[in-house]
Amino acid sequence: MIPVPYCYTAQFDDQTRVERVDIPYEETTLPGYSFSADAVGTPPQPTFLMVNGSDGALSSLWSHGAATALARGYNALMFDGPGQQSMLFERGVGFRPDWEAVVTPVVNYLLERPDVDPRRIVLYGISQGGFWGARALAFEHRIAAAILDPGVVDVSASWTASIPNSLMKLFHAGKKEAFDRDMSLGMKLSPQTLRTWNFRARPYTQASYFDTITEVHRYTLDAAEAARITTPLFVTDPDDGQFWPGQSKILADGTGGPVESSRFTAADGANFHCQPMARQLTDELMFDWLDDL
Numbered sequence: 001m002i003p004v005p006y007c008y009t010a011q012f013d014d015q016t017r018v019e020r021v022d023i024p025y026e027e028t029t030l031p032g033y034s035f036s037a038d039a040v041g042t043p044p045q046p047t048f049l050m051v052n053g054s055d056g057a058l059s060s061l062w063s064h065g066a067a068t069a070l071a072r073g074y075n076a077l078m079f080d081g082p083g084q085q086s087m088l089f090e091r092g093v094g095f096r097p098d099w100e101a102v103v104t105p106v107v108n109y110l111l112e113r114p115d116v117d118p119r120r121i122v123l124y125g126i127s128q129g130g131f132w133g134a135r136a137l138a139f140e141h142r143i144a145a146a147i148l149d150p151g152v153v154d155v156s157a158s159w160t161a162s163i164p165n166s167l168m169k170l171f172h173a174g175k176k177e178a179f180d181r182d183m184s185l186g187m188k189l190s191p192q193t194l195r196t197w198n199f200r201a202r203p204y205t206q207a208s209y210f211d212t213i214t215e216v217h218r219y220t221l222d223a224a225e226a227a228r229i230t231t232p233l234f235v236t237d238p239d240d241g242q243f244w245p246g247q248s249k250i251l252a253d254g255t256g257g258p259v260e261s262s263r264f265t266a267a268d269g270a271n272f273h274c275q276p277m278a279r280q281l282t283d284e285l286m287f288d289w290l291d292d293l
Contacts, residue, residue: 045117232257
């Protein structure tokens with residue numbers, strides 16, 4: 001198969017309504033955008049609720065499902081959650097692991113909109129959104145179907161895989177001072193690694209290396225939580241996944257509902273994290289799956 005282009009393009013027309021929205025959330029709001037049909041008399045539509053990853057801009061979601069959702073007859077809703085983009089940079093709000101506390105208010109908001117079919121809300125989680133989406137689905141059961149791209153059960157694996165075993169022994173032994181000291185020495189040898197660490201660690205809002213890794217270990221979905229997921233799932237599983245290899249299968253095998261596990265291969269040009277060179281293929285397969293439910 002010839003690799004498909006990265007970006008699916010679609011044009012707005014006079015029947016597409018684009019709204020800047022503020023979704024009620026605790027004592028504040030979550031900023032986002034809603035895309036929906038604007039034709040007179042259009043009945044409530046299925047809605048594609050998009051959960052972003054750890055550092056992606058909302059605009060990137062346009063070519064990661066939103067455009068195709070509109071072309072296939074869905075509304076689309078995208079938003080910044082805690083620790084993401086505007087919530088982090090403008091409001092100083094960091095990540096939280098319990099994303100049922102985020103997705104449930106968003107579902108509440110959608111159910112109040114007259115253009116949303118309450119029986120056909122679909123959740124899509126990309127990159128680290130594959131963890132947040134899974135965590136939310138263990139507690140929020142008003143979602144008709146979900147796509148996790150990919151499935152993630154342990155966010156910390158993408159952090160600890162690159163830390164030497166000698167340092168991880170210090171961490172597991174609880175030797176904070178020694179761990180922070182040795183991490184600091186290592187970072188002095190690689191300013192680029194330090195910049196990457198600081199960027200990735202910022203949303204976790206911790207002051208030290210030890211505390212950051214401790215916090216990241218809270219972002220896990222245990223077997224009991226996975227078993228609570230009864231929502232029909234489509235889980236992507238790409239070859240050569242750089243961050244959470246093997247976790248899509250762990251999640252798919254552990255959930256309590258029907259799962260379609262979709263393998264994306266290097267032979268099809270669809271390998272690596274979130275299939276960056278095969279987004280149109282990804283969209284085709286996941287929306288065809290939704291059509292068949």
